Amino acid sequence: MQIRQYPNCLLWLAVLISGLVLGVDDAWAQAGPxxxxxxxxxxxxxxxxxxxxxxxxxxxxxxxxxxxxxxxxxxxxxxxxxxxxxxxxxxxxxxxxxxxxxxxxxxxxxxxxxxxxIFSLVVRSELKDKVKTVADLRGMKVGFSTPGAASWYMGSVFLKKAGLDPEKDVQYVSLGGDPGVIYTSLKTGRVDAFSAWEPTTTRAIEEGVAYPVVPIWEPDEHRRWVGPKxxxxxxxxxxxxxxxxxxxxxxxxxxxxxxxxxxxxxxxxxxxxxxxxxxxxxxxxxxxxxxxxxxxxxxxxxxxxxxxxxxxxxxxxxxxxxxxxxxxxxxxxxxxxxxxxxxxxx
Incomplete structure (x- = not known):
């Protein structure tokens, strides 16, 4: 008798456990993640x-x-x-x-x-014969996103390493973080250069709007400006x-x-x-x-x-x-x- 009942006990135990698990799943589904x-x-x-x-x-x-x-x-x-x-x-x-x-x-x-x-310094294409290095941006309008942001930070590094004071030697212009605004600002000449990230960097280069003076994606340039990592x-x-x-x-x-x-x-x-x-x-x-x-x-x-x-x-x-x-x-x-x-x- 006990031998015949043992599988039934297992069956009822399995049903009980399944019910508990389903109950937890149902509760999660009702309450959300x-x-x-x-x-x-x-x-x-x-x-x-x-x-x-x-x-x-x-x-x-x-x-x-x-x-x-x-x-x-x-x-x-x-x-x-x-x-x-x-x-x-x-x-x-x-x-x-x-x-x-x-x-x-x-x-x-x-x-x-x-x-x-990730930040490259790109310059609008009309200046290709004039701006060959970061130092050539003296007196020009250089854009970044917002004060204290990463674009501002790396843009400041590029300028200062080249011997330029962002507050005195260039017009350091905040454009915000909208990629469309940034792209248009380069295209229309609102800024002459920008401390850019993706999607702006590749889009501006591919469409002929800008060219890089600091192509940070190149390993040698990354080592020069930042280090290996x-x-x-x-x-x-x-x-x-x-x-x-x-x-x-x-x-x-x-x-x-x-x-x-x-x-x-x-x-x-x-x-x-x-x-x-x-x-x-x-x-x-x-x-x-x-x-x-x-x-x-x-x-x-x-x-x-x-x-x-x-x-x-x-x-x-x-x-x-x-x-x-x-x-x-x-x-x-x-x-x-x-x-x-x-x-x-x-």
Missing amino acids: PYKLKLPGVISYELNLPSLVAYANGYFTEEGIELTDFVVGSGGTLRTAMIAREFDVGLFGFVHVPLARIAGSPWKMVLSTHDLE ALALGLVTREDVIKDRPDLVRRMVNAHKKGLAFIRSKSSAEITEVVLKNPKTAEQFKGLDRALVVKIFDRIKAGFGDGCLSRSGFEAEMKLALEYKLVKRAVSFEEFGDTSFAGECP
């Missing part, structure tokens, strides 16, 4: 391509995150919003972390989205978020690591197909044809790593920021980043 948030960042494919891929491929959903929107704007404006706790995580360039910490908001980078500096861009949060909601940070990092792995393993054409096919991510590529997007990805693909934080890359960026007085004081690598999520690069 554990985390629901918006992700702020500049339209910069070096900065946000891992996020766009993660969204298009469903990696955020896999990690229990409902990403409701990509909030785009200039870096300085978004930094102010995150300091004010309008956002708990965001995509930012290197300089924003020390600036926020010095301002009293304890930011930390938890994952690197790009391991090379740079902890240029990343996923950033605050210390209070890490303390109170480490699970959120872990899930965000995991989703981005999946995005980075996809980028490294696929061709630029395959990546383009993914981000243009999804209606939400395709919004950030309006006005760009598929062939141009592939060229952009070809240019920036070498900078995508596995998300680890590089101490040497940090030191290269911090040295520049201090040497050219772009931050008031140094922050340490341990203050700057938390390596417990994505790891420290070997």
Whole structure:
């Protein structure tokens, strides 16, 4: 009798467990995923391509995150919003972390989205016979996004390294972070040069609007201006978020690591197909044809790593920021980043 009843007991136990699991799944479905948030960042494919891929491929959903929107704007404006706790995580360039910490908001980078500096100095094509080097920009109008943003930071580095004072020797002009405005400003001569990132760099060069005097994507130029590597861009949060909601940070990092792995393993054409096919991510590529997007990805693909934080890359960026007085004081690598999520690069 006991032998015959034993399978029935197992059957009832299996039914009970299945009911409990289904109950948890139903509760999750009714309540929604554990985390629901918006992700702020500049339209910069070096900065946000891992996020766009993660969204298009469903990696955020896999990690229990409902990403409701990509909030785009200039870096300085978004930094102010995150300091004010309008956002708990965001995509930012290197300089924003020390600036926020010095301002009293304890930011930390938890994952690197790009391991090379991204800003090239491009000059409008009408000046090709006149401007051969950065120093030739004396007296001209040089554009950047907003004060305190990464474009301002690297533009200042280029000018100061060439012996030019951004406040005295050029007209240093803020244009905001809209790629369309930046492109038009170069095309119409509102500015003579710009500290540019993608999509502006490749679009302006391919369409004959501008040419580079600092092509930062070339390894020799990167070494000359920055060094071999740079902890240029990343996923950033605050210390209070890490303390109170480490699970959120872990899930965000995991989703981005999946995005980075996809980028490294696929061709630029395959990546383009993914981000243009999804209606939400395709919004950030309006006005760009598929062939141009592939060229952009070809240019920036070498900078995508596995998300680890590089101490040497940090030191290269911090040295520049201090040497050219772009931050008031140094922050340490341990203050700057938390390596417990994505790891420290070997």
